[in-house]
Amino acid sequence: MRWSQYFIPTLREDPADAEVISHKLLLRAGVVRQLSAGIYSFLPLGQRIALKVMQILREEMNHIGGQEFFLPALHPAEIWKESGRWDAIGPDMFRLTDRKQAEMCLGMTHEEVFTSIARNELRSYKQLPQVWYQIQVKFRDEARPKSGLMRLRTFIMKDAYTFDVDNAGLDRSFADQREAYKRIFDRCGLKYVMVEASSGAMGGAESNEFVARTEAGEDLIATCANCGYAANLEKAISEPTHPNDDGGPEAPENFPTPGVRTIEDLTTFPGGAPGNRQIKTLVYMPGEKGWGNVPTTPILVLLRGDHQLHDTKLMDAFGGAEVRPARPEEIREILGAGPGSLGPVGARTRITTRATRWIKQGDKDVEIWKYPEVHIIADEALKGRRNMTTGANEDDVHKRGVDVERDADIDKFVDLRTVTAGETCARCKTGVLEVYKAMEIGHIFKLGTKYSKSMGATVLNKDGKPVPIVMGSYGIGVERIITAAVEQNNDDNGIVWPRAIAPFDVVVTITNMKQEDLREAGEKLYKELQRAGLDVLLDDRDERAGVKFKDADLIGIPYRITLGKKISDGIVELFDRQTKQNEDVKLSEVVSRVQALALAAL
RNA sequence: CGGGGCGUAGCACAGCCUGGUAGUGCGCUCGGUUUGGGACCGAGAGGUCGGAGGUUCAAAUCCUCUCGCCCCGACCA
Numbered sequence: 001m002r003w004s005q006y007f008i009p010t011l012r013e014d015p016a017d018a019e020v021i022s023h024k025l026l027l028r029a030g031v032v033r034q035l036s037a038g039i040y041s042f043l044p045l046g047q048r049i050a051l052k053v054m055q056i057l058r059e060e061m062n063h064i065g066g067q068e069f070f071l072p073a074l075h076p077a078e079i080w081k082e083s084g085r086w087d088a089i090g091p092d093m094f095r096l097t098d099r100k101q102a103e104m105c106l107g108m109t110h111e112e113v114f115t116s117i118a119r120n121e122l123r124s125y126k127q128l129p130q131v132w133y134q135i136q137v138k139f140r141d142e143a144r145p146k147s148g149l150m151r152l153r154t155f156i157m158k159d160a161y162t163f164d165v166d167n168a169g170l171d172r173s174f175a176d177q178r179e180a181y182k183r184i185f186d187r188c189g190l191k192y193v194m195v196e197a198s199s200g201a202m203g204g205a206e207s208n209e210f211v212a213r214t215e216a217g218e219d220l221i222a223t224c225a226n227c228g229y230a231a232n233l234e235k236a237i238s239e240p241t242h243p244n245d246d247g248g249p250e251a252p253e254n255f256p257t258p259g260v261r262t263i264e265d266l267t268t269f270p271g272g273a274p275g276n277r278q279i280k281t282l283v284y285m286p287g288e289k290g291w292g293n294v295p296t297t298p299i300l301v302l303l304r305g306d307h308q309l310h311d312t313k314l315m316d317a318f319g320g321a322e323v324r325p326a327r328p329e330e331i332r333e334i335l336g337a338g339p340g341s342l343g344p345v346g347a348r349t350r351i352t353t354r355a356t357r358w359i360k361q362g363d364k365d366v367e368i369w370k371y372p373e374v375h376i377i378a379d380e381a382l383k384g385r386r387n388m389t390t391g392a393n394e395d396d397v398h399k400r401g402v403d404v405e406r407d408a409d410i411d412k413f414v415d416l417r418t419v420t421a422g423e424t425c426a427r428c429k430t431g432v433l434e435v436y437k438a439m440e441i442g443h444i445f446k447l448g449t450k451y452s453k454s455m456g457a458t459v460l461n462k463d464g465k466p467v468p469i470v471m472g473s474y475g476i477g478v479e480r481i482i483t484a485a486v487e488q489n490n491d492d493n494g495i496v497w498p499r500a501i502a503p504f505d506v507v508v509t510i511t512n513m514k515q516e517d518l519r520e521a522g523e524k525l526y527k528e529l530q531r532a533g534l535d536v537l538l539d540d541r542d543e544r545a546g547v548k549f550k551d552a553d554l555i556g557i558p559y560r561i562t563l564g565k566k567i568s569d570g571i572v573e574l575f576d577r578q579t580k581q582n583e584d585v586k587l588s589e590v591v592s593r594v595q596a597l598a599l600a601a602l
Numbered sequence: 603c604g605g606g607g608c609g610u611a612g613c614a615c616a617g618c619c620u621g622g623u624a625g626u627g628c629g630c631u632c633g634g635u636u637u638g639g640g641a642c643c644g645a646g647a648g649g650u651c652g653g654a655g656g657u658u659c660a661a662a663u664c665c666u667c668u669c670g671c672c673c674c675g676a677c678c679a
Contacts, residue, residue: 085679543637
């Protein structure tokens with residue numbers, strides 16, 4: 001392309017709306033423009049980048065036997081009702097009605113459509129496995145789109161689905177996808193890790209998330225440099241350290257603690273206890289939807305005083321159910337004390353017998369227990385602990401000498417606490433965990449039979465019996481790859497595209513368009529580079545050299561060939577955007593040099 | 603959905619408090635000088651001040667409503 005004719009609207013200043021570096025640079029480099037919140041247009045440069053990413057996705061999907069489809073983005077409500085997700089998904093789904101008032105939606109993912117094809121067409125285990133994928137636009141009405149292309153309302157996704165006859169087959173398909181994902185992200189030049197993740201409402205047993213480290217990311221990742229352990233903080237565990245529990249009363253005993261409201265207060269209070277010898281008691285309630293027929297079931301969450309609860313772990317402990325912190329007035333109603341003096345000892349009896357409410361039965365009011373049940377759930381770090389101090393469910397009173405398993409009446413121990421940096425790795429027991437921010441770039445799920453069962457997708461197995469197809473689903477966001485690439489590869493002068501996804505391989509900069517010898521040499525070099533199979537941008541604009549250098553750096557083309565004064569000696573300069581090295585090269589050799597460099601990147 | 607901020611020329615912003623001719627820089631057009639890291643001089647073009655209503659002799663400026671965008675939180679198949 002000739003720059004003088006090509007649409008690359010670069011900006012000298014940072015746009016006011018952009019906060020994160022990738023957003024600023026993608027706008028400044030003329031890659032994208034915003035249309036509305038979370039809705040962006042790819043400009044020609046952006047489209048070239050997206051096409052290169054998509055080509056890599058295609059090649060790697062095809063490499064593991066993937067077959068490319070193209071499904072509709074507009075779906076009838078019917079299939080979503082069959083899978084149960086029409087009701088399960090909230091306002092994140094764009095819904096509309098057609099002219100006949102039939103309900104429709106814009107696809108936020110394609111499990112339903114692919115499953116409907118599978119159930120109509122797949123009949124025998126002999127047809128399996130199948131690996132199906134597409135590269136399609138998704139629509140999600142995000143509550144808060146943000147950070148440029150990081151969180152969008154409409155975006156391009158490569159989504160793949162595998163169909164196997166049994167779990168062993170799914171394991172193989174899943175492993176294939178995982179390896180393909182690694183090759184994809186490697187080729188795209190990203191620094192990433194694969195982590196264990198929560199499956200959320202997607203359902204299914206196992207899921208791995210691929211994340212790229214960046215300060216702009218929304219996820220927190222714990223990693224161990226020693227053994228390579230990596231997990232999303234919503235799953236991450238660490239090796240607990242237990243203090244010595246000896247000393248203290250044999251049985252729980254109350255003691256006055258006037259004015260003590262927090263864990264911290266109690267650590268300095270005379271006769272108190274350090275944070276790691278306290279039990280923190282939190283009260284949670286089911287979310288707005290409630291849990292089935294149980295009207296309100298308080299949840300007591302117990303943690304070591306110096307530990308922090310991780311919300312997602314709590315929700316996962318209840319099968320992904322929605323929970324919310326109890327309001328102060330609810331806590332007082334439930335336990336008879338304010339936050340700051342809560343504890344598990346005797347709490348179950350207190351809760352289930354304390355509060356009453358009145359309901360109409362026929363024409364008279366009947367008194368019933370308001371909270372007939374309570375869940376008491378404790379973090380694993382409390383297992384076996386003795387001589388602990390906690391609230392006594394009475395304002396300004398605490399209780400010491402508490403043996404967790406003996407006195408706290410716990411329903412179950414689960415991992416609930418948030419891992420923090422500096423803790424010991426639970427896997428290798430020697431490494432120290434690091435916690436950093438990252439963004440999700442891909443996610444692979446073992447779905448199992450969730451969709452095949454609800455939508456009736458079965459095949460006949462070897463014994464002639466119908467069995468539900470065992471499915472997996474695998475997604476990569478194209479804009480996420482682009483965003484992560486910019487987040488991880490930039491400097492003061494602009495973007496430094498990884499070679500494989502750069503919009504052009506090389507830019508030929510004619511430093512002065514008034515000099516005919518430079519123009520001629522540039523034209524000739526442009527054609528030769530193209531003939532060598534390279535994507536070339538010829539900067540033939542009538543601008544000063546400085547402007548051209550600044551722009552070339554900003555849009556991040558990996559190599560720049562500068563035609564200047566030394567052209568009379570048959571010498572040009574080869575500039576490496578990444579290393580910033582500028583090297584004199586013979587004009588006669590520069591094509592093969594650049595060709596070798598560019599091909600090495602693929 | 604809760605909290606905060608912002609809408610004035612293509613971009614970045616000033617002007618608003620204290621009502622009275624709509625400004626600056628960059629970019630754009632034309633002419634000239636320049637020509638290796640975002641040149642300089644001169645002359646221009648370009649804005650219903652997000653929208654609607656109100657107060658006033660007079661509204662970018664004050665009031666009400668509304669729309670949009672950004673940030674924090676909640677949420678996130």
